[in-house]
Amino acid sequence: MTDAHDTHSDPSGGELAIPIADPGLPEHQWRPTDVDPAKEKRAERQVATLFGLSALATIGFLVSYFTLDVGDDWTLIGNKGASTIALGVCLGLALLFIGVGIIHWARKLMADHEMVELRHPAKSADEDREVAVQALNDGIAESGIGRRPLIRNSLLGAVGLLGLPAVVLLRDLGPLPGDKLYHTIWGSGTKEKPMRIVRDGIWTPILASDLEIGDLVNCQPDALHNPERYDMDPTEVEGVNAQVIKSKASLVLLRMNPGDIKPGKDAQGKSRENWSVNGIVAYSKICTHVGCPISLNERTTHHLLCPCHQSTFDLADSGKVVFGPAGRPLPQLPIAVDDEGYLVAQRDFDEPVGPSFWERDYYDRW
Template identity: 60%
Template sequence: MHEHQPRPTDIDDVAGRRAERQVATFFGLSSVMAILFCVAYFTFDIGDEPDLFLGYGASNIFLGLTLGLALLFIGIGAIQWARKLMSDVEISEARHPSRSSDEDRDIALSALNQGIADSAIGRRPLIRNSLLGALGALGLPAIVALRDLGPLPGTALEQTVWRKGMRVVNDVSGTPIKAEQMEIGQLVNAEPGIFFAVDEEGEPVVEGVELQQEKAKAAVILVKMRPEDITPYPNRENWGVEGVLCYSKICTHVGCPISLWEQQTHHLLCPCHQSTFDLADNGKVIFGPAARALPQLPLMVDDEGYLVAQSDFPEPVGPSYWERG
């Protein structure tokens, strides 16, 4: 083994401080890039007429560039820290059994503490603080990017597109449904008729991302059972039509779509975590981790005899995590 050769930073305090400033500079630049990521996110337009840079979407270019540089500068700073300031003395140890003895464990802890001491992180607060700042700033792009996944659930799920008089239609064909068309024990996956509506020029009223978001929230199931089997809550006696009831298709546990229907028991089973709802008894939970009953959509019929909504859901649809204390 060659004799250890000290580095300039090992013997020259001025060189050590200069290396420390270099490392802190890279960590600081990482923080700046993370902040610029957030600035770019809110600055560049990504709508129908997006901002362009060199012929490409400016948002994508600058988001990728700033996030990439933020990670790169942290990596460069860490490499410089290890090469110039951390201890570079080679050590070796013999292999030991899988389960170390207590003495070996004490030695390992001592070596760990020695490594912390050799890293000089305790003696060089500038590096420590700038690294913590860079790592903290790196969380900002993650928060901003996650926020872009969609509207906040606390407000987005409080209402859907269901309105008074809106027809309930088959979610595949878009055909409206009459109560007498359904058989006892039948389940139909349905949605609001607005998703199949078109304007005067034949264009969809709702389309694109907005369509997918609204369809996900407004999905429902229709079930038909004997009216005498239904035990509605007070003031819900007129929420069904000839034994046809309508419930949200979204499980109140974590939001899985539900349509596993047991005709004889009137139970609806969620395939994800086995939450079970009694649709003959106001959709209440009878088994599983769901925290509240399945929201029910009040129904009536229009002048042509088709099933329509009396109103929107009287309570939020979807998972009920925001209601848990």
């Protein structure tokens, strides 16, 4: 009991007067589980049962996910989606049983001593902080989690199983890409019909003789406009497929003085000296940081700048990163000229284009 003249320590070093006298607390009422071991054990089993029901509901979620199709209906409840209902009910019950179990645990088995304390400034005194940590440790001890393995283990099992639905639902993000990230349509050409490089938007092939030093051209593969030339089904390069192809195959051509080029090495350690044509080099237009399209060219330095996060690549030196957050050089496409003098791809990129991913191998070019 305190009165209006009592004081309380202030973190700044002074004392704060208690504004209202402490009215005290009524006499503590013991619960049945506090005085009857049999009822205590029964409450413990009830809590563990609730946690066990949560685990069963989580398993029901997983079974429903893999056995019910999205289009299945349950006619008995108004042609509602069986999958949606089953997943929602099972996950809801899993969370509900854990919540009810924790409440039942707290009300029947955890210590229920009442506490009264004044509000204090945002930063408590060191003594108060030590008291708070001690109170937390006391609370953990009084909860009985250390001496009630049945409750502890059933809770850990129920909560642990709840992580599985989150993992399973990742499947709905779409099918895994497999090796699709490693290939682009540039590799669809043949020795007789190599893939031509065409101007983006107008689809005209590019004569090597038409480019002057300093010219930068945004390009796409000719198959997007003329699939029949490469014996491809036109439906393969339409709609969404066309956008996916462009997202990986977009290209930039830059012509510079041939003497400025520093040929690097390919994945097999061979020189890239024959990857350019009279100073014309071709690189992926997709930044290796987060995939932004790049086309800001510094003509005198041959540096290509990404507008998103300012990653800068040296197109005269194998697309090497010279500034910014990108961690990989721009992939280079080996090019040549066909019998008519048009620029073509010799083959596909020798590494994946775009941002990095875990399974992506890399080799040291320098």
